[in-house]
Amino acid sequence: QSALTQPPSVSGSPGQSVTISCTGTSSDVGSYNRVSWYQQPPGTAPKLMIYEVSIRPSGVPDRFSGSKSGNTASLTISGLQAEDEAEYYCSSYTSRDTYVFGSGTKVSVL
Amino acid sequence: QVQLQESGPGLVKPLETLSLTCTVSGDSVSGGSFYWSWIRQSPGKELEWLGHIYYSGSTTYSPSLLSRVTISVDTSKSQFSLNLSSVTAADTAVYYCARLWGRRGFDHWGQGTLVTVSS
Numbered sequence: 185q186s187a188l189t190q191p192p193s194v195s196g197s198p199g200q201s202v203t204i205s206c207t208g209t210s211s212d213v214g215s216y217n218r219v220s221w222y223q224q225p226p227g228t229a230p231k232l233m234i235y236e237v238s239i240r241p242s243g244v245p246d247r248f249s250g251s252k253s254g255n256t257a258s259l260t261i262s263g264l265q266a267e268d269e270a271e272y273y274c275s276s277y278t279s280r281d282t283y284v285f286g287s288g289t290k291v292s293v294l
Numbered sequence: 295q296v297q298l299q300e301s302g303p304g305l306v307k308p309l310e311t312l313s314l315t316c317t318v319s320g321d322s323v324s325g326g327s328f329y330w331s332w333i334r335q336s337p338g339k340e341l342e343w344l345g346h347i348y349y350s351g352s353t354t355y356s357p358s359l360l361s362r363v364t365i366s367v368d369t370s371k372s373q374f375s376l377n378l379s380s381v382t383a384a385d386t387a388v389y390y391c392a393r394l395w396g397r398r399g400f401d402h403w404g405q406g407t408l409v410t411v412s413s
Contacts, residue, residue, distance in 0.1 A: 187340055220399030222341075229390060229406050230341065235399035273341055277397050281354055285333075285341040 188213065188274055188286035195292040196264045204289045206257040206274035212284055214255035218277035221250060221259045225270040233272075234259060261291065269293045296320040298391050298404035306385075306411050312378040316391030316404060323372050324349045329394040330374040332365060334387040335406075342387075346394055347374055381411045 189207040196202040206213065206221075213219055219237045222230035232241055234250040237257060247262045257276070261268055274286035302314035316330070323330055331346035345355035347365045355363050359378070367374040378385060388408050392400040 216397075218397045218399075222400070229403040230400070231403070232399050232401050235395070235401075239398075241401065275341075275343075275399065280357065282356060283331075283343040283394075285343060288340045 186284075188276060188284055190272075190274060190286040190289045192287075193290045193292065195294055197294045198264055198266065200264050201260060201262045202264060202291060203261075204259045204272055204274075204291070206259070206276075206286045208255050208257075208276055208284070210255060211280075212276040212278040213252065213257050215279060216277045217252070219250070219252060219257040220275045221248075221257075222273045222275065223268075223270045224273065230273060264291075264293055266293050296393065296402045298393065298402055300389060300391050300404045300407040302407065302409070304408060304410060306381055306409060307413050308382055308411055309380055312376070312381050312385060312389075312409055312411070314376045314389055314391075314407065314409070316374050316376075318372045318374075318393075321372075321393070322369075323367055323374060324369045327396055329354075330365075330367060331392045331394045331400060332376045333390045333392055333400070333403075335390070336384075336387040344376065344378075383411050385409070386411045 194202045221234040224230040237252045238250040297319045329346040332344040347353045362379045364377040388406040390406045391404045393402040395401045
């Protein structure tokens with residue numbers, strides 16, 4: 185199963201907003217609101233930032249938000265901070281009762 | 295506080311079986327809302343979901359690894375395990391165990407363990 189498509193990198197200055205896209209198919213992102221997003225700083229395990237497209241777990245800052253339209257989900261980081269610099273991955277439940285991750289996006293804070 | 299910890303050999307020979315165990319503390323693997331998962335990340339690459347198990351023993355595996363992967367659970371020890379047979383260099387990766395919360399997302403992760411396949 186092919187990975188969901190994400191841009192390799194995005195960047196922004198502190199305080200700006202950046203948006204990461206995650207494109208799948210009608211067999212995964214397009215059919216289920218089971219999209220989640222993960223933050224992974226170098227050398228660490230991923231951390232759940234968003235689940236069910238747009239819900240933030242307790243403790244995740246509200247500058248992180250998620251949305252979905254058709255086969256594409258998006259993660260927006262508003263008010264970018266230096267600590268947000270990391271790799272970000274999306275994930276989706278699929279019609280085969282499996283999970284697929286995105287290709288990953290490196291967020292750089294200029 | 296839920297914690298997961300992977301354990302197992304860091305070096306496996308080609309064509310042998312990779313075996314890892316995840317020990318769960320602060321929660322029970324018998325909890326009905328969760329699936330216990332294995333995910334790996336090859337050096338410099340994306341995350342790859344390998345499969346998961348429910349406390350009842352019901353499993354779901356990645357189609358690409360279906361013939362080589364087995365996940366089992368030992369509720370008495372609060373552990374679940376991964377076996378990956380006939381490994382090659384392409385199986386060299388950091389292996390993570392994680393808790394899947396219903397179908398919502400992977401909400402707790404182990405720190406990961408690097409497994410290298412080499413003779």
